[in-house]
Amino acid sequence: MASFEVDDEAEYISGTDIKNWVYCPLIVYYRKVMVLDLKLGSQQEEGKRKHEDLQRKIMRRVGIALRKRLPEVKEKVMNQEIILQKERLRGLIDIVLITNNGEIIPVEIKMMRSNRGKPWPDHIYQLAYYAILLERKTGKLVKRGYIYYAEEEELIEIIITNHEKTRVKRIIRDIRRMLKDERPPKIRINPRKCTGGCGYKWVCDKLGHNIA
Template sequence: MRPGLVAGPRPGRAAIGDGTPGSRHPVPPAARAGSGSGRVGLAAGPLLLRPRPPGRPAGAPHPRLRPEGGAVLFLGLALAFLVVGLIGLWWSRRRWAAAGLPHGQIVYADVGDAFPVQEALYDPQLRLVGRPDYLVRQGRTLIPVEVKSGRAPARGPYRSHLLQLAAYCHLVEAQTGHRPPYGLIRYADRTVAVNYTPALREHLVQTLARLRADRQATEVHRDHHQPARCRACGYRDRCDEALA
């Protein structure tokens, strides 16, 4: 019998010795060669162990499994999300400034599909109803914003624009109990702030009274000399005083 190998006590088993008499160590099944031969040709020493790469101390984790690599990956992902968030914040503020909206929270919008359909504001006392383009909350106050597609008039907002914004300011006050100090008209080139003064509110109330009286009148005459307004009027074809 050669040194280092010791015959097994039973057929079908093998044992590896360390070269000393009486040494017996059962061989794991994975180390057996063949099936049923009862013999293996293995030398004494460690079994089925991969050599450790040079330069790596015993017990050190594999480079791919080091915790430092996971921390660096997590830090990189967090930094990427932070950069994306900052870019989104910058872009939203840029669009906000381009829209001419004041600082605050948009709580009502009748423009586009970004917000669900909102209920119209209503005042039963004046029998007035309306939908502002935006309502921006500033503290306990709501600021109405009316958007116009044209450029701002050189001499200031038209009378009809002022009355429309005044109507929204009144509706906000009637619904919330808080009077907005001003409203905004957003034109294509700039935004105009209009103070909601008691005089403007009185002008609104008087205009509504005249409109109701005109609806009951049997004869209503043209009250301007502007052909452009006649061209945009829906009653032009039935008006005897049309200028266009």
């Protein structure tokens, strides 16, 4: 849910870039190489406005859900920004929990529904990316995180293993390569994803990438 504005955004990789790459790498190319504007449909714009209005209410609900599920939490940090200058990585984590025994747990809030009770893959890897940032920052192993799907008030635990972290590291390398070459990533487009929610359907339509 959290977002940030930076001057040198193109140089830095963010959690949103990781999420977008897993959803469709062309989004990251349009955003960071072509620097094109997002164009959301009227439905998505309306949804965005509604979500902004609901934000405070949702934060209260997340707090209740987290207290129920994780009574061992002693500290909760909202909108935790992490910047790793050397690696040019950054992230704005909705909530970071610290438990009584020092475990660190990232929480990501999504203003949408889950995939029928399961997390969406792009959200899992965004969370794994935050786990990596937190590990670099604190030197502690991050083994799990949570995604809160606000539309259905569903809090889902995600076990973050080396498998997810390795894939995130590969994605970071692939994004860096794309930024250097300034060439669109070679992908097989999944037309089911091309409904316009990505904000770049207008470009794909123009360039003939979109087959939906």
